[in-house]
Amino acid sequence: MNKFLNLFIFISIFINLFISNTIAKKTKKHTKESIEDNYYLVFVKTDERYIFPTKSIEKRHENNEFIHENNEFINAMVKEIQNLIIDNKDTFKNVTKLEEINKSSLLKKRDDSNNDLENDLIEHPYDYDESNLVFPISSVEDETVILAYLSEKLINVVKSLPNVIGFAPNREIKLSTLFDTYYNLDDIKQETKWKNVEVREKASLHLSLISQGKYNDTLINKYDRSYYYPSSAGQDVDIIVLDTGFNFNHTEFSNLDERSVKCECSVRKGKIETDVTDIYCHRTRHTIDNHGIEVTVSASGKNYGAASKANIYAILLDGNSTSNIIRALEYVRDNLIRPHKTVINMSFGDYFDENDSTVLYLEKILSEITNAGGISVASAGNNNGVVKNFNNTNSNMYPCYIKDVICVGAIYDHYDHEKKLEVMDKTYYKKAKFSNFGEGVDIYAPGYSMVSYLDDKNKLIQKVVSGTSYSAPITSGVIATLLSEYPEKKFDKNSILDYLIKIGLKGAINDIPEGILINNGKHIVYSEDYLNMGCGVNAGNSKCGESQCCTDDGRCVYKTESACQSINGCQIEFGECTVVKSTKEDRCGKGYGSCEEGYYCSSEGYCGKTSSYCDVGCQKNYGLCN
Structure with a gap:
């Protein structure tokens, strides 16, 4: 048979x-x-x-x-x-x-x-x-x-x-979960145009804040603690830190196969000294502190930094004298600038008369650094005062107020020390009490940062630090990730600041509505438990039901309401909006309405057909966007 x-x-x-x-x-x-x-x-x-x-x-x-x-x-x-x-x-x-x-x-x-x-x-x-x-x-x-x-x-x-x-x-069958993850990597790539996305889950609050839009607990059930960033993560970009006290013998700087980390030199009494070890450099003639390593961790620590693959070149200031600072900047200008790949972080400053000879010289040397392709970032200071014309005098905060420097203020990102909860409270989107503000501040960043490092005695330290000293390096880290992700743009100080303003969160700082909150380009807000109670970008890109629109503030309402008109900011991708054409020639956006068919609405709110109108920040609710 x-x-x-x-x-x-x-x-x-x-x-x-x-x-x-x-x-x-x-x-x-x-x-x-x-x-x-x-x-x-x-x-x-x-x-x-x-x-x-x-x-x-x-x-x-x-x-x-x-x-x-x-x-x-x-x-x-x-x-x-x-x-x-x-x-x-x-x-x-x-x-x-x-x-x-x-x-x-x-x-x-x-x-x-x-x-x-x-x-x-x-x-x-x-x-x-x-x-x-x-x-x-x-x-x-x-x-x-x-x-x-x-x-x-x-x-x-x-x-x-x-x-x-x-x-x-023989097919693979999908598991019966809502999604593999509560976030959608394809949506993130579409929004940011990053080549690849890395996600650092359960990240420190100062990092999760800079990679999502404004959190609102009426739209999102559980705050998203993840830090999203491009996989390039600052690789092949140099962050130069002028500061005091560095000890790189720590896991935050262990990924040396991806980058260089070293003490470049020290400056004492206005002179450069290069006889420093690569991983350890601290003050000798002044009170020893760990400010420098705390700043560096915030900029580019492996776990607590914004740009975990950026190169680090530390310049030890053995005393924050103006002579040491000027000499350090001289060394940077002559030896360390790689055009469009160099960020200089200065987490220090003080008030000077705008006609002071030191200020005039700092303006010149920082201008030369900018012209060479370097990008300078400085902290706004912790006086709870204005950066320009302090106490109605000619005194301004320097080097922050210099036009060739990106000046960074701080918001009060809430951190619950007792419960150790790294989640945001929507009421804390406001200026930190200590932060300087006003004219001259270009952007705001988290003013509290979790850091982990070895101090000058090799003792392990993990704590939350606060001040604009940490807002500046967080911003420097974000800049480094953008330089590495978009090398073709050849960013300089002016173009990167313009870019940061376009992708930054507008109207997010409750007591300074005109202020810009730092963001790395990823604005979608997700809920860690998948539960979105609103719609649109601030609610996980959720869409509304039939005959409903998604309002500017992320609510689903019936399309007959005035909030469903494009002139009022209706989010056209997530519901049924009524398009209202702008009545003011060439203008578009909330309060104006939509462009004519076939036109882009630029980030500044102008209608046009050239590529400059559809660049980063293009407003897709009011016109075409590529």
């Missing part, structure tokens, strides 16, 4: 191979795309249920006769498909993979001459060691499923075998 079945199957295979080859030759030119080698489910009609042998050899011997009678046809078919695969190895696109799949057994034909029943049986996959290429996996009363690894050419051949009643690819 077995030989007759084999002969029947062999004749079927021969006929179908001949037909398949003939058809393939005639239609080769018309084939659009080929099918990859893959596993397939072959559904076979049987008279009785296939009986899978158990793992117990003893039990198999007891049931050999019964099993052999019921399984004869399936056994014969499995053997022939195995031989078919081996005879047509050259039809597989990846023969190496074919052999790897079957590496637990020899890739050979099954031999009918072997009458040893135990070796002749096709065992259940869990107890199966003869082939990984073809074997039965399940059986019901009158049907058995065989799993077979086939090339494109063999598909039709196997389909036409005797008693084959069904055939399907």
Whole structure:
């Protein structure tokens, strides 16, 4: 009986191979795309249920006769498909993979001459060691499923075998969760235009804040603690830190395969000293502090920094005298500037008369650094006063107020010390009490930062630090990630500041509505528990239901309401908005309305058709955006 079945199957295979080859030759030119080698489910009609042998050899011997009678046809078919695969190895696109799949057994034909029943049986996959290429996996009363690894050419051949009643690819089925993650990487890439996205889950608050829009607990159920950033993460960009006290012998700077981290030099009494070790440099003649390493961790620590792959070159200021600062900037200008790849962080400052000779000289040397392609960042200071004309005098905060410097103020990012909760409270989107403000402050950043480092005595420190001294390096880190992610833009001080303003959060600082809150380009706000109670960008890109619109503030309302008009900021991607054309020539945006069809609405609120109008910050609710 077995030989007759084999002969029947062999004749079927021969006929179908001949037909398949003939058809393939005639239609080769018309084939659009080929099918990859893959596993397939072959559904076979049987008279009785296939009986899978158990793992117990003893039990198999007891049931050999019964099993052999019921399984004869399936056994014969499995053997022939195995031989078919081996005879047509050259039809597989990846023969190496074919052999790897079957590496637990020899890739050979099954031999009918072997009458040893135990070796002749096709065992259940869990107890199966003869082939990984073809074997039965399940059986019901009158049907058995065989799993077979086939090339494109063999598909039709196997389909036409005797008693084959069904055939399907072995598909991967999705798990019944809402999403694999609560965030959507494709949406993030679409918004930011980053090549690849890294996600640092359960990150420190100062990092999660800078990679999402303004959190609102009426729209999002659970604050998203993740830090999202481009995978380039500042790589091949230099952050130069002028500060006091560095010890790089810590895990925050352990990824030396991705970047350089070193003490470049020290400045004492206006003179450069290069006899410093690479990983440790601290003051010798002044009170030792760890301000420098805290600043550096905030900028580019592996776990607590904004740009974890940026190079770090530390310049130790052995005293914050103006002579040391000027000499350090001289050294940077002459030795360390790589155009469009250098960020200089200065977390210090004081009030000077605007006509002071020191100020005038600082303006000149910082201008030369800018012209050479460097980008300078400084802290706004912690006097809770204005940066310009302090106490109605001609005193301004320097170097922050210099036009060639990006001046950074601080917001009060709430951190619950008792519960150690790194989550934001929506009421704390406001200026930090200590931060300077007003004219001259270009951007605001978190004023509290979690840091971990080894101090000057190699003692492990982990704590929250506060001040604009940390707002500046957070901003420097964001700038470094942008320089590394978009090298083709060749950012300088002016163009990067313009970019930061365009992607920054506007109107997010409650008590300074005109202030810009630092953001790295990712504005979508997600809920860690998947529960979005609003719509739009500030609610995980959730959409509203039928006949509803998504308002400017992220609420779903019926489209008959005035909030559904584009002039009032209706979010056109997430609901049904009524387009209202702007009545003011060339203007667009909230309060104006939409551009004419075919026009872009720029970040500044102007309609136009050139590429400059559809660049970063383009307002897609009021016109086209690419």
